[in-house]
Amino acid sequence: MNSQLLDALTVLEKEKGISKDVIIDAIEAALISAYKRNFNQAQNVRVDINRETGTMQVFARKEVVEEVTDPRLEISIHDAMNINPQYEIGDVVEIEVTPKEFGRIAAQTAKQVVTQRVREAERGVIYSEFIDREEDIMTGIVQRTDPKYIYVSLGKIEALLPQSEQMPNEKYEPHDRIKVFITKVEKTTKGPQIFVSRTHPGLLKRLFELEVPEIYDGTVEIKSVAREAGDRSKISVHSDNPEVDPVGSCVGPKGQRVQAIVNELNGEKIDIVRWSKNPVEFVANALSPSKVLDVIVDEEEKATTVIVPDYQLSLAIGKRGQNARLAAKLTGWKIDIKSESEARELNIYPREEHDSLFQFDNTDDEHGEEQDE
Structure with missing residues (x-):
């Protein structure tokens, strides 16, 4: 363990956003297990890594007692006072027991811990990014298909498009670019898992928000959506501004806005109706x-x-x-x-x-x- 590792951890901290102190604490914890496993030790130990130099020490922790019954865990008051006269019964004495060959084991353990922590951090970053995008729309690229799912790349991660969420009038081929609605983001032991949909009514709502500036800025509000994906949908719209025609805003000049959404949904017909509280x-x-x-x-x-x-x-x-x-x-x-x-x-x-x-x-x-x- 040396300053090169600390320099590498500093770079990781900047690039991945993982605290150097958090990784060092994890390495210290892992080294305790490595010490006990490789040197067949059952005593209580503490591993200390110097944050400035990278030097490492292993300390055996022993309780001061009147009479020793387990020398791996206890030290007599007489021996303790030979180390420091101020020790009393019940205190804990730390004695350095760093093995000569511990550096090689420490290097291997540190590599494993760093790799694991980097992987966990990357998963955490991806999860944090996508949990905020639940019920949002993204453009993805079809990667591959199987009988249960279409696998859609969203950049940093592949999302799952279940068969039940696929439009019946669409056929998905690798490299196709499609817009999908993120329905659920789950944290699993293998990392975040993202489920998307092409049939969810929310997809239609988000498409209108992207296509119609009046909806995006709140001038026109989508009140409700009813959808039978791939065939026909209805949305109701309303505006508090009497000078704004909510239906006309969604239709767009010569029907361009709604037609763009129809094209994205592979010809799905869309009825835009005026909402009323009556x-x-x-x-x-x-x-x-x-x-x-x-x-x-x-x-x-x-x-x-x-x-x-x-x-x-x-x-x-x-x-x-x-x-x-x-x-x-x-x-x-x-x-x-x-x-x-x-x-x-x-x-x-x-x-x-x-x-x-x-x-x-x-x-x-x-x-x-x-x-x-």
């Missing part, structure tokens, strides 16, 4: 692109009955019920859709007191294609 308006908007004649609200059941023109019924329900299903997820309200003729037969439309009776045309807020029932 459930009548919000549910009607959420059923875009369908026109809505009336929305009857049941506050207690948090349910709505929506009346649409007969020719709009299939559009309102959507392919395999998708449009109605996404609208329900987006609004948090149950939605029961009835055609105008059916509602008239049930005598629920038109209503005498029709404070919520209106004609909606939501086709301006729709940015996908019409769906078939």
Whole structure:
């Protein structure tokens, strides 16, 4: 052990952010085990490394007693006072027992400890960096695939994209660049493990934050997201600034902003609707692109009955019920859709007191294609 090691630890401290004192303390602890193992010693010892010179000493620690029963752990009061007259029974005497061949063992042990500490520190740095990026978006490069995961390089570490989080309409090839949503960062014995997703609604939200400056600066707020990844999604947006059109901001000039997100999601259709605290308006908007004649609200059941023109019924329900299903997820309200003729037969439309009776045309807020029932 010499000053070269201390110089190396100083460099490590600067480059890796590992405290030199922390590594030296770890080396001292490891050397105690190495001493006992290599020299077949069972006594209590302390290893001391000089922080200035790098010199090393091993001290046996023995308790001062009246009568010695275990010479490895105890020293008589008579022998202790020969070392220092001030020793009393119960004190601990330290006697240097540094073996001549201990330098080689110390060097090997120090190398192992430093390597381990550097590895732990690098893992800690990576974990600290990525734990703050949970529920964030990153661009990664596909490395390889197996039946369970796609392995995506995020620079310092490979993330796992589980099969359940992969878009059904996408095929991933090595070297493909994809944007992923970080769902979970775990600390394991083998280092940090990062799980990512391509299907999470948060990915859609983050993509809009990247693409739409008004969302990034808080002028426009995304209130809710409903997504069936790879097929169709709906988002509701709102702005407290009456001069800002939240839907238009998300669509962008000639639809460029939303189209960029559609392209990133491999053609996934996206409906952007205006949020409202009034459930009548919000549910009607959420059923875009369908026109809505009336929305009857049941506050207690948090349910709505929506009346649409007969020719709009299939559009309102959507392919395999998708449009109605996404609208329900987006609004948090149950939605029961009835055609105008059916509602008239049930005598629920038109209503005498029709404070919520209106004609909606939501086709301006729709940015996908019409769906078939």
